Amino acid sequence: MKYTSQMVAKPYFIFALILLAGEILFGLLMAVQYLYGDFLFPLIPFNVLRMVHTNLLIVLLLFGFMGATYYLIPEETETELWSPKLAIITFWVFLVAGVATILGYLFVPYAELTELTFNNLLPTMGREFLEQPLPTKVGIVLVVLSYLLNVIMTIVKGRKTVITTVLITGLLGLAVFFLFAFYVPDNLIMDKFFWWFTVHLWVEATWELILGAILAFVLIKVTGVDREHIDKWLYLIIAMTMVSGILGTGHHFFYMGAPEYWLWVGSIASAVEPLPFFLMILFAYTMTRERKIQHDNKIALTWAKGTAVMGFLGAGVWGFFHTLAPVNMFTHGTQLTAAHGHLSFYGAYIMIVFTMVSYAMPILRGRPHGNSQKAQKVELTSFWMMNIGMIGLTLALSIAGIVQILDQRVGTELIGFMESQESLAGIFMVRAGFGVLVLAGLLTYFYSFFVKEEAK
Amino acid sequence: MTERITKSMAKNIYYGGGTFALLIFLALTFDTVHQIPKRSNQQNMTENVVAGKKLWEDNNCVGCHTIVGEGAYYAPELMNVFQRRGGADEGTFKAYMQSWMAAQPLDTPNRRKMPQFNLSKEEVDSLSDFLIWTSKVNANEWPPTIEG
Numbered sequence: 001m002k003y004t005s006q007m008v009a010k011p012y013f014i015f016a017l018i019l020l021a022g023e024i025l026f027g028l029l030m031a032v033q034y035l036y037g038d039f040l041f042p043l044i045p046f047n048v049l050r051m052v053h054t055n056l057l058i059v060l061l062l063f064g065f066m067g068a069t070y071y072l073i074p075e076e077t078e079t080e081l082w083s084p085k086l087a088i089i090t091f092w093v094f095l096v097a098g099v100a101t102i103l104g105y106l107f108v109p110y111a112e113l114t115e116l117t118f119n120n121l122l123p124t125m126g127r128e129f130l131e132q133p134l135p136t137k138v139g140i141v142l143v144v145l146s147y148l149l150n151v152i153m154t155i156v157k158g159r160k161t162v163i164t165t166v167l168i169t170g171l172l173g174l175a176v177f178f179l180f181a182f183y184v185p186d187n188l189i190m191d192k193f194f195w196w197f198t199v200h201l202w203v204e205a206t207w208e209l210i211l212g213a214i215l216a217f218v219l220i221k222v223t224g225v226d227r228e229h230i231d232k233w234l235y236l237i238i239a240m241t242m243v244s245g246i247l248g249t250g251h252h253f254f255y256m257g258a259p260e261y262w263l264w265v266g267s268i269a270s271a272v273e274p275l276p277f278f279l280m281i282l283f284a285y286t287m288t289r290e291r292k293i294q295h296d297n298k299i300a301l302t303w304a305k306g307t308a309v310m311g312f313l314g315a316g317v318w319g320f321f322h323t324l325a326p327v328n329m330f331t332h333g334t335q336l337t338a339a340h341g342h343l344s345f346y347g348a349y350i351m352i353v354f355t356m357v358s359y360a361m362p363i364l365r366g367r368p369h370g371n372s373q374k375a376q377k378v379e380l381t382s383f384w385m386m387n388i389g390m391i392g393l394t395l396a397l398s399i400a401g402i403v404q405i406l407d408q409r410v411g412t413e414l415i416g417f418m419e420s421q422e423s424l425a426g427i428f429m430v431r432a433g434f435g436v437l438v439l440a441g442l443l444t445y446f447y448s449f450f451v452k453e454e455a456k
Numbered sequence: 457m458t459e460r461i462t463k464s465m466a467k468n469i470y471y472g473g474g475t476f477a478l479l480i481f482l483a484l485t486f487d488t489v490h491q492i493p494k495r496s497n498q499q500n501m502t503e504n505v506v507a508g509k510k511l512w513e514d515n516n517c518v519g520c521h522t523i524v525g526e527g528a529y530y531a532p533e534l535m536n537v538f539q540r541r542g543g544a545d546e547g548t549f550k551a552y553m554q555s556w557m558a559a560q561p562l563d564t565p566n567r568r569k570m571p572q573f574n575l576s577k578e579e580v581d582s583l584s585d586f587l588i589w590t591s592k593v594n595a596n597e598w599p600p601t602i603e604g
Contacts, residue, residue, distance in 0.1 A: 034530070037568040042561065045571045046530045047519025110516045111573070119514070126513025128527055184513075186506045188586075189496040189593055192526060193488060228463060235466035242474030246481050255598030256524045259491045263596065265484065269477075329600055333525030333533055408603040416603055417532035418568070 001363050003074035005081035010364045011091050012067025013357045017446070019060035019098075020350065024439045026053040031432035035425055044106065051105050051131045057345060058129065059098045062140075064353030065210055066090075066147055069167065071360045072217045073151055077158025082150050090146045097139040101132055123184055127195055130181045137181055144175045162231040163213045163220075166238055170209030177201045189257035196252045203345075204315075205245040208276065211311070211352050212237050215304060218359050219284065222301045224292035233283045237276050244272035251323045255332050263325040270323040274316030277348070280308040297370025299379045300359035306383060307355050310347030310390070318343050318394065330409050336401030343394040346386075354383075354445075367453070375451035382448060385441030392434030400427045495594040507579075508586025515573050522604075524595055530568060533604030538591040540602050546588060553584045 030049045033039045074081050081087060104113050117133030119125045124134060148171055155164050180197040216234045220227060250266025284305045295301065318340040322331035358379065362370045370376065407420035518527035524535045542549025557580050561569040575583070
């Protein structure tokens with residue numbers, strides 16, 4: 001660790017991982033309720049489980065990105081963080097707000113929660129992924145502002161690199177597009193249109209910049225490849241992201257009340273969306289091949305290559321499956337969307353957090369050369385368990401989606417939604433099984449932190 | 457392939473391409489915002505429809521259902537429930553909604569459960585009006601079949 005202020009990243013990483021355990025746990029509970037409707041009902045109805053599951057994901061990724069930023073910014077700018085104290089205060093504020101929100105979801109009926117949290121003053125709740133009460137949304141804005149202030153002030157006083165520029169662009173985009181969460185027109189279609197400005201432009205534009213910057217940072221560190229070379233790749237990746245991702249928003253506007261031209265614009269632009277992810281694979285593997293150093297922390301590089309490959313599969317390939325308008329006519333609103341959502345969030349975003357944690361955490365714990373070989377072996381096992389688990393459950397959800405389409409949308413002998421879902425019980429069972437594997441993988445990952453160092 | 461591209465070329469593609477995409481996106485957004493009121497029959501958006509949307513949100517209906525293809529996949533699509541359960545007749549649909557909402561949760565063992573939301577008769581009517589309005593939005597021929 002070169003700068004003492006990098007230490008503030010540690011609580012962010014730890015809490016992100018704890019939230020991830022919670023996210024997966026709630027995912028499993030949902031998987032069981034999918035099969036046995038009486039499970040946990042009426043104690044925790046499905047919509048509450050899902051809200052906890054998806055909101056934990058969003059919050060844990062924000063914690064992960066913040067931790068990653070606080071770790072890499074001092075090294076990139078070659079100066080201490082502007083205010084480590086502010087970073088720690090922000091951490092506790094966000095933690096308390098996050099925990100309070102989740103407890104609110106679990107213990108207060110949602111309709112009552114809307115009344116208690118001033119939703120009638122400015123209605124923003126009850127929309128997918130943006131279910132947070134108004135005070136939480138305002139809290140997120142304050143947390144992000146304090147985070148941005150800290151990062152910008154550090155960059156201003158220190159060295160400016162391509163990585164810091166790309167990162168700050170991504171973070172500013174994240175902040176700006178979240179503001180659409182406060183705009184809720186009475187017209188459902190208008191509401192949906194601008195809802196995507198937060199949801200799509202986060203995950204398929206601004207977050208990809210953050211992902212690219214973190215990936216580039218870790219690759220510089222573990223391969224020792226020349227910065228000029230890394231910078232070129234990073235620019236190329238984010239160029240493709242911007243060109244495809246912004247107009248790619250159009251793939252959400254095919255069948256929700258927006259004009260016809262989106263059928264063309266969305267299809268063409270989003271057909272290019274796999275490209276930046278494919279470039280990330282080339283990037284990670286080329287840098288590995290051309291590496292100047294053999295870093296002892298091998299598992300960090302494994303995660304870096306892993307996130308490129310899995311991000312490409314989840315976001316690129318699984319996205320492309322249903323991104324062309326004529327196909328989307330049949331796939332829109334089916335389990336195929338869920339399949340794509342699971343693998344892309346895991347591959348691109350959860351895994352980049354793992355990459356950073358895997359690289360930075362040993363250093364923060366006083367092990368500059370990475371964890372012991374034994375600990376890395378355990379971590380590698382968890383890497384495969386989680387990857388296989390996620391691919392397995394994605395395949396199961398994909399099959400479920402295809403069957404659902406054949407049952408409800410193709411041919412003349414159609415059956416209804418509930419009947420179709422009942423016929424899918426077997427495949428939902430398989431999905432739950434792979435979910436258990438993911439949880440076991442995460443627990444194995446946790447265990448790798450406690451493997452004793454070998455005596456040297 | 458990447459050998460022939462220099463860092464400054466890549467940088468220019470990023471700034472140039474990004475700005476170009478953003479400008480087209482803004483122009484199309486502007487046009488879409490002007491077209492949505494017509495495509496969604498905003499003139500028929502009565503007070504009841506707006507109240508129905510608020511109820512839809514306050515009870516987190518999208519946490520289980522999809523509407524216009526977006527939401528959760530635990531329960532049926534509701535954009536065309538007006539046609540599916542009401543035969544596209546307002547009276548039939550509203551009567552159906554009253555009895556359906558009152559009957560929740562159904563006591564079929566291990567069927568996926570819909571909670572009892574304790575809505576008043578007027579509230580259920582507003583929710584019905586909201587769903588009827590939604591069913592008439594021009595979503596480019598979606599959903600493909602009555603089963604949604």
